Amino acid sequence: MDDIIDDIGILYVEDDEIDIRHLLREFRKINPSIHIDVVHNGMEALEKLRGVTNKSQAMVPPKAILLDINLPQMSGIDFLKKLRSDPRFRATVVFLITSFYTTQDKIAVRDLNVSGCIIKPLQHADAINLLWCMDSDLQSAELFF
Numbered sequence: 001m002d003d004i005i006d007d008i009g010i011l012y013v014e015d016d017e018i019d020i021r022h023l024l025r026e027f028r029k030i031n032p033s034i035h036i037d038v039v040h041n042g043m044e045a046l047e048k049l050r051g052v053t054n055k056s057q058a059m060v061p062p063k064a065i066l067l068d069i070n071l072p073q074m075s076g077i078d079f080l081k082k083l084r085s086d087p088r089f090r091a092t093v094v095f096l097i098t099s100f101y102t103t104q105d106k107i108a109v110r111d112l113n114v115s116g117c118i119i120k121p122l123q124h125a126d127a128i129n130l131l132w133c134m135d136s137d138l139q140s141a142e143l144f145f
Helices: 017-030 042-051 076-085 103-109 124-135
Strands: 009-013 035-039 064-067 093-098 116-119
Touching: 009 017, 009 042, 017 035, 017 124, 035 042, 042 076, 064 076, 064 124, 076 093, 076 103, 093 103, 093 124, 116 124
Parallel strands: 009 035, 009 064, 064 093, 093 116
Antiparallel strands: none
């Protein structure tokens, strides 16, 4: 699995620096060469993703997006709606990583093709499972719901 996950690119959309450091540490324990881009809100994420198709940008399209729901400027759910409205990103794998996942959140993302949800703090086993799902190209990771 290590050879395959070297090529996995992840976009992590998170505003909390402690959560960012924690997630990066857990993924680097598994494989230090995993490429993770971090942005701090939904607007930055959209700009970065739209740059994927702009030849002046060097970012490789991510294999998956790890998305917090509670973000400044644009909520994770609003970001997800905008992401899914763009044909280039309708099938992009998205996992929610959030402190709270309410029934209201579940209803809001029901039709937005979310692959799973993990409640913070991310555990080492969660990171392994996420990578396994990304590597397997699973579109529905029911074990996370």
